[in-house]
Amino acid sequence: MKNSIAERVGDFLKNYPPFNMVRAKNLTDLASEINIIYLEKGNTVFKKGDSTHEHFYIVRDGAISSNYNNGKTIEIMNIHDTGDIFGLKPLISKDTYNLTTIANEESIVYAIPIALFQSITDNNAKIQKYLITAFASNTYTPYTAEESGKIFVDYLPNTSQDIVNFQTVNYTKAPITCSLKSTLKSAAKKMCKHKIGCIIVVDENKKPAGIITNSDIKNKIATGLFPIDTRVTNIMNSPVITGKKDLTVADGQLQMIKNNIGHLCITKDGSINSKLIGVLSHHDVLATLGNNPSVILKEIKRAKRTKKLRATRRKANGLLKSYLEQNIPISHIINVISQINDAVTIRAIELAIKKMPTPPPVTFSWLALGSQGRKEQLLFTDQDNALVFEDVPEKKREETQTYFLELSNLITQTLNKIGFEYCEADMMASNPEWCKSLSEWQNQFKKWILKPDEKAILLSSIFFDYNCVYGNQELINKLTDTVYNTLQETTLFFRFLASDAIKSPSPLGFFRQFLIEQNGEQKELFNIKSRAVMPLVDAARLLILSKQIRGVNNTYERFERLAQLEPENKELYESCSYAFKALSKFKTKQGLLHNNSGKLIDLETLTKEEKLKLRRCFKPIQEIQEILKIRFDLKNFI
Amino acid sequence: MIKWFRKNKKKYPDFWNAYIDHFDTIEKTPINETRFVAFDTETTGFDILKDRVLSIGAVAFKGKSIPVNDSLELYLKQDIFNRDSVEIHEIIKSSTVDKVTELEAIKIFLSYIKNAVLIAHHSNFDKNMMNEMLSRHGLGKLKNKFIDTGVLFNKSKHIIYHENLKDHYSLDDLCKALNVPKVDRHTASGDALITGIVFLKILSRLDKRKHLQWSYLLK
Numbered sequence: 117m118k119n120s121i122a123e124r125v126g127d128f129l130k131n132y133p134p135f136n137m138v139r140a141k142n143l144t145d146l147a148s149e150i151n152i153i154y155l156e157k158g159n160t161v162f163k164k165g166d167s168t169h170e171h172f173y174i175v176r177d178g179a180i181s182s183n184y185n186n187g188k189t190i191e192i193m194n195i196h197d198t199g200d201i202f203g204l205k206p207l208i209s210k211d212t213y214n215l216t217t218i219a220n221e222e223s224i225v226y227a228i229p230i231a232l233f234q235s236i237t238d239n240n241a242k243i244q245k246y247l248i249t250a251f252a253s254n255t256y257t258p259y260t261a262e263e264s265g266k267i268f269v270d271y272l273p274n275t276s277q278d279i280v281n282f283q284t285v286n287y288t289k290a291p292i293t294c295s296l297k298s299t300l301k302s303a304a305k306k307m308c309k310h311k312i313g314c315i316i317v318v319d320e321n322k323k324p325a326g327i328i329t330n331s332d333i334k335n336k337i338a339t340g341l342f343p344i345d346t347r348v349t350n351i352m353n354s355p356v357i358t359g360k361k362d363l364t365v366a367d368g369q370l371q372m373i374k375n376n377i378g379h380l381c382i383t384k385d386g387s388i389n390s391k392l393i394g395v396l397s398h399h400d401v402l403a404t405l406g407n408n409p410s411v412i413l414k415e416i417k418r419a420k421r422t423k424k425l426r427a428t429r430r431k432a433n434g435l436l437k438s439y440l441e442q443n444i445p446i447s448h449i450i451n452v453i454s455q456i457n458d459a460v461t462i463r464a465i466e467l468a469i470k471k472m473p474t475p476p477p478v479t480f481s482w483l484a485l486g487s488q489g490r491k492e493q494l495l496f497t498d499q500d501n502a503l504v505f506e507d508v509p510e511k512k513r514e515e516t517q518t519y520f521l522e523l524s525n526l527i528t529q530t531l532n533k534i535g536f537e538y539c540e541a542d543m544m545a546s547n548p549e550w551c552k553s554l555s556e557w558q559n560q561f562k563k564w565i566l567k568p569d570e571k572a573i574l575l576s577s578i579f580f581d582y583n584c585v586y587g588n589q590e591l592i593n594k595l596t597d598t599v600y601n602t603l604q605e606t607t608l609f610f611r612f613l614a615s616d617a618i619k620s621p622s623p624l625g626f627f628r629q630f631l632i633e634q635n636g637e638q639k640e641l642f643n644i645k646s647r648a649v650m651p652l653v654d655a656a657r658l659l660i661l662s663k664q665i666r667g668v669n670n671t672y673e674r675f676e677r678l679a680q681l682e683p684e685n686k687e688l689y690e691s692c693s694y695a696f697k698a699l700s701k702f703k704t705k706q707g708l709l710h711n712n713s714g715k716l717i718d719l720e721t722l723t724k725e726e727k728l729k730l731r732r733c734f735k736p737i738q739e740i741q742e743i744l745k746i747r748f749d750l751k752n753f754i
Numbered sequence: 755m756i757k758w759f760r761k762n763k764k765k766y767p768d769f770w771n772a773y774i775d776h777f778d779t780i781e782k783t784p785i786n787e788t789r790f791v792a793f794d795t796e797t798t799g800f801d802i803l804k805d806r807v808l809s810i811g812a813v814a815f816k817g818k819s820i821p822v823n824d825s826l827e828l829y830l831k832q833d834i835f836n837r838d839s840v841e842i843h844e845i846i847k848s849s850t851v852d853k854v855t856e857l858e859a860i861k862i863f864l865s866y867i868k869n870a871v872l873i874a875h876h877s878n879f880d881k882n883m884m885n886e887m888l889s890r891h892g893l894g895k896l897k898n899k900f901i902d903t904g905v906l907f908n909k910s911k912h913i914i915y916h917e918n919l920k921d922h923y924s925l926d927d928l929c930k931a932l933n934v935p936k937v938d939r940h941t942a943s944g945d946a947l948i949t950g951i952v953f954l955k956i957l958s959r960l961d962k963r964k965h966l967q968w969s970y971l972l973k
Contacts, residue, residue, distance in 0.1 A: 118851050120943045121813065121825050152820040152947070154954040156961075159818075177935060222933070222958075224951065227819070540962075 122148035132199040142236040151227040155219035171227035172204040178223025182215040287396040324381040326352030360386030416459045446697040454491035468526035480505040481587030489581040495707045499536040503545035558598040568612040614748035617654035618741045645715035695733035776869035791870040792950035806832040811943030827943045877902040
């Protein structure tokens, strides 16, 4: 019997190795035995330690991540795209799975029966060779490497990490040195002055003779082993380990590990007998490896493809993790990550404009809404955005909107590929409702403000936190003018917003227990977003709008500004700002731990101390809600 | 009384009785263990009485995995021929694919669907087309439960858009909204597979909003 579906599956497979080497007849047989599997984001295909399936997999649409789980943390090893194969090696080596694969976004994969695949490829030398090469280089995803086609090269770097490893290092030029005759005291003064952790001792020919680090001073001077005015030659480490100036990152790191040191001297010819030209510190290596915002931003600006953008954005998650571990202030983390998110969005827009057949007919601006608009987005969340274009004559309106809708479609698709989920409620610029001309937007906002209803209030929690990410800032200024002028005409709108802001009551129940979700999949979980974060966000927005303050979008910054304006409530606003930061940090840590948005918390997993900390954040929520009730006269408001 | 039932039953051919037997026991299986069959028919036109089914495509699945070897693709011998629809369906009367008679198609189709829950896009049309075909051969109506992906999609939309929902969503609209690749659109089995994937995607969206219950799906 004819099986068109199998034929189409075969048509897909034959574009990708190793199936492009399978004979057509065999391929059809194979295709008719596969399973088409639909995966939601977060669904697991197989887990580490699972006994092997009877199938291996190829990605049809979407992306599947391979994760290494060492019991504590989960690390993404690789992301498989359309045409990539995964889960094959364990089937051939008859092993259990050593990685966990999870759908990184909504995906469709084909499950291919291993028994049939082996029986039809057994005698095919080309395929065997391909598989051996693929396994040896530990990548069965040759198409993720930029050079598609070069399948048989011996080594294929398949992650950006690998590529970075072979870059040359970025060392510190013109390092601080002292002469052989200096005393330790003068050397230490120099180190203090330049705020550095090590100093190189050089001879009269500027050749490196030794190195003194902070720990040498601690171990040899502070302990009384040597007097403070001893010669540097007495306590320096010698000889130094040297390297060439075109050293790769991987080599540099290797040298440090091998010799158990934190600094390498870079000399003119790389030997100890030539002039010192720089120092490579462990810190420099880490910076090159990418956990560094300026490196990430630079990479984003240079990215030419979505894939590259996605890999780079993913690095930001690593950065976020290390920041949280190092206890860097959350306000700084928020700033850095929003910078990165904005840069990714801008790059996505630039790439999309290039793909359009013609340049934009008029100027426009791209608005980030919701958490990105407030610049509070730390982890990947849904994308909420809108587009405003310049007013055009009525007869051109439709044509112009069509152009921008098409552009928005490209942009939202790209953002989705990078990892920002589509907005469930479709609040995106690709929706004709949210892709309009300036005057249409002005009218829209006026309508929301002057004729508030339930829907308008629902939307205002997202739309009133807008931020121009790209394009003509002037359009947005005009829009903001309209919004603030219209706000002066009404008090009803504020009362609506206020009654909405106090709708979710304090997260603590009567007996001071946490209020948890009562039903559904989220049963027994504490929703930190809706119960604790959103009430603060809503309150801050309302108060800042009612005070006609522009350009402060961050919730914690809004509270700080309010504290300046109302000294009588300074303490409360400051504690709200603090609570918001603490809750964001909490949510982000949970999100990183479980690789999700972190909004649902399993209270069982928290320590007593963490629960106490959480609870302390709830007090200001209750108090700010009381203030709203009085200020906006909600007692008699339905 | 029992005798009367038996008598009545004997009037039908064995394959019909075998099909009916699948509905003897009414048990509620959980959604993820239920066998679903997504199907589509290509017809000579849109008149239930005059037009005929040219081909039937179907895929079956439990959970989220669609096995390709459990799909169905039937081409029917039909004398009624409508020149207008040839272009869409590309099934020309004299083309070389193996064709079966209507009665054979019914036999194969019934033994394939069994008591599965049937899914189709604008399912009323496909349902009526099939029932009309069954009645031409002296058989009863399909006993299966039906789900219409067009209706289900509306239910999955967020509440703020309910006032401007469309009454009619084409399968193309759904593919666009749900990001389903359009492969082999306008062939029965291609559309059946697309309908199946569309269904799974809507289901996952409903699941997130905790609406995944039989009463809600079949309403």
